[in-house]
Amino acid sequence: xxxxxxxxxxxxxxxxxxxxxxxxxxxxxxxxxxxxxxxxxxxxxxxxxxxxxxxxxxxxxxxxxxxxxxxxxxxxxxxxxxxxxxxxxxxxxxxxxxxxxxxxxxxxxxxxxxxxxxxxxxxxxxxxxxxxxxxxxxxxxxxxxxxxxxxxxxxxxxxxxxxxxxxxxxxxxxxxxxxxxxxxxxxxxxxxxxxxxxxxxxxxxxxxxxxxxxxxxxxxxxxxxxxxxxxxxxxxxxxxxxxxxxxxxxxxxxxxxxxxxxxxxx
Numbered sequence: 623x624x625x626x627x628x629x630x631x632x633x634x635x636x637x638x639x640x641x642x643x644x645x646x647x648x649x650x651x652x653x654x655x656x657x658x659x660x661x662x663x664x665x666x667x668x669x670x671x672x673x674x675x676x677x678x679x680x681x682x683x684x685x686x687x688x689x690x691x692x693x694x695x696x697x698x699x700x701x702x703x704x705x706x707x708x709x710x711x712x713x714x715x716x717x718x719x720x721x722x723x724x725x726x727x728x729x730x731x732x733x734x735x736x737x738x739x740x741x742x743x744x745x746x747x748x749x750x751x752x753x754x755x756x757x758x759x760x761x762x763x764x765x766x767x768x769x770x771x772x773x774x775x776x777x778x779x780x781x782x783x784x785x786x787x788x789x790x791x792x793x794x795x796x797x798x799x800x801x802x803x804x805x806x807x808x809x810x811x812x813x814x815x816x817x818x819x820x821x822x823x824x825x826x827x828x829x830x831x832x833x834x835x836x837x838x839x840x841x842x843x844x845x846x847x848x849x850x851x852x853x854x855x856x857x858x859x860x861x862x863x864x865x866x867x868x869x870x871x872x873x874x875x876x877x878x879x880x881x882x883x884x885x886x887x888x
Contacts, residue, residue, distance in 0.1 A: 624692040628674040630666045633659025637702035640666045641710030644815060645780055647673030654868055657876035667693060671804035681811035683819050687716035694724060703883060707731040707868055712819050719821030728829045729879055732837050732865050734844040735851050737817045744770045746809050754797040823851035830882040831857045834867035
């Protein structure tokens with residue numbers, strides 16, 4: 623069953639749907655939105671169990687792809703280009719494999735259509751074990767999370783999911799903060815999110831894979847799988863970036879996206 627995704631639309635032109643990664647929200651790709659909205663109508667989505675979108679007990683790539691297709695139906699988008707980062711890249715690939723006639727061009731940022739070993743156990747443990755009743759400020763939350771997540775930038779990203787409960791909704795002596803994420807379901811469904819998108823393909827439309835040079839998410843051993851599912855795929859590597867390539871070198875990332883998207887115009 624699909625959920626009605628939270629969205630933000632900006633710009634004018636051909637539709638381009640942006641899909642964020644795990645633990646993220648539509649704000650994560652805001653820098654790319656600002657750089658591309660002069661040429662495309664940007665549809666930035668919160669995926670299920672993230673941001674301001676509804677929570678669901680089901681979380682797998684076929685279901686999440688159907689959410690995107692349902693969004694397109696509701697907005698009257700017969701066809702759109704898709705740009706997805708990490709988990710969002712897998713959702714975008716799933717849409718292309720499920721409904722290739724709905725996808726114009728596909729951009730996949732630093733993820734391959736393969737299954738991965740668990741990489742977020744410490745993050746999930748840290749977020750799940752946080753005592754929100756003891757959190758009176760974001761500094762309190764950061765201190766608790768630092769026991770599980772070493773990198774301050776990663777903690778800052780994760781804590782964007784912590785929202786202050788409106789005063790009229792707070793209970794006496796109750797927590798002041800709550801998670802926007804549906805942490806129990808993300809934790810329970812994590813194995814689904816580590817898997818490859820489903821479908822034998824191929825999607826024959828144009829596909830651009832963008833890789834952070836210092837990231838190990840896209841590897842040479844993934845080439846055969848990529849080309850089997852996406853025979854028209856091309857790869858571009860952004861130097862001096864890791865998995866967060868769209869934030870680390872936003873101008874370069876957006877320029878590569880622009881060149882790729884414009885290459886299909888008459």
